[in-house]
Amino acid sequence: MNLFRVEQKLVSAPLPNVAAEVHRALDQMNLPPPQGEVAITAGSRGISNLVAITKAAGDWLRQHGAKPFLVPSMGSHNGATAEGQQKMIESLGLTPKATGMEIRSSMECVKIGTVESGDVWMDRHCHESAGVLILNRIKLHTCFAGPVQSGLTKMMVVGMGKIQSAETFHSAPPENRPRILQEMGSLLVQSGKIFAGLGILEDGLDQTAEIHAIPGPKILEQEPSLLERHRHYFPTLPCDDVGVLVVGEIGKTYSGTGMDTNVIGRRGIHGFEDFTRPRIHVIAALGLSPYAQGNALGVGLADFITRRLRQAVDEHKTFTNAYTTGDMQRMALPCTLADDEEVLNKIRERYGSRRWMLIPNTLHLEKLYVSEDLAEELRRHPRCRIDPTPVPLRFESGRLQLF
Secondary structure, eight states, X not given: OEEEEEEEOOOOOOOSOHHHHHHHHHHHTTOOOOSSEEEEEEOOSSOTTHHHHHHHHHHHHHHTTOEEEEEEOOTTOGGGOHHHHHHHHHHTTOOHHHHSOOBOOOOOEEEEEEETTEEEEEEHHHHHSSEEEEEEEOBOOSSOOSSSOBSXXXXXXXXXXXXXXXXXXXXXXXXXXXXXXXXXXXXXXXXTOEEEEEEEEEOTTSXXXXXXXXXXXXXXXXXXXXXXXXXXXXXXXXXXXXXXXEESOBSTTTOTTSSOHHHHSOXXXXXXXXXSSSEEEEEEEOOBOGGGTTOOTTGGGOSEEEHHXXXXXXXXXXXXXXXXXXXXXXXXXXXXXXXXXXXXXHHHHHHOSSSEEEESOSSOOSEEEEEHHHHHHHTTOTTEEEOSSOEEOOEETTEEOOO
């Protein structure tokens, strides 16, 4: 089977100096930080320049008289333990040596209030601080739509609220989550503890494109406009009808659900309306990113996986994450075959060789491979350049040699 390499012309707008942009954004806010200890939230994976941005935020706080420290803010992730969450942010490079800030990790929380789906909580270290700087990337969410999705409000509500607030948020039906998120966020803002938010937008090549600082009381009001700006950058597949999608690697490094549901068109939530596009008949996932540290949430969105992916799954971490969200289908283990070669051969035997697309993961879509029929179709696509030389589907010891 021959494939053709496709290069997508995605939006590229990298900032030349992210540290300077952090300082500029915080200066422009014209709001002095609290004079005392200020917590900075840390936890989202896959953010470009995360260490440089976080360090610059801490430097700015120090220059203005505050004493910053880091708080792992990951909801139920990495086993929902203080040790696990600290190890995770350290694996992202957010160490005291790299950032100049102490890490204070705990699963203890202080109750802030109550919404219809449950109680709203705040990490104890954040609550005991003079103020909190919420730091996160703003992007489309993988479970729900709404004016506020994945970003500052969700980091404040679910990340900083640890497993308790994560359970409150995910106890609401998916169609109610946008409203519940904003209600929980409002209670946290009203606590007076949220100093500001530092929102990051990334371009189509996963590069830092924009950094925005928002005073705490205005986060809920201003975040929707930043989400709309994100849509301009968001990378997608170049066509909506795909017979077979092969994903080289999944994991929370690439998306909160391992594979971005906005890219693959599958939410994997029983009883909740799914996307209408793209329409993908079969999905194969070949590996799990080592940076996911065994959390394979989203594996259930695939139809076929390899033995190496299955063996990389930490069932406890994956269960804890899925159980907290309540969307158990997302961790259900699909049909497992020996290796990449057997997976692709079995799919080809059963479903044929038409309309195939192979991507390294759902975050990096600038280079992908397609079958000959799709290559012919995409030659007319304004965003795509097709390499005229075909590439054979090649394996070594059962592993696909492509990405």
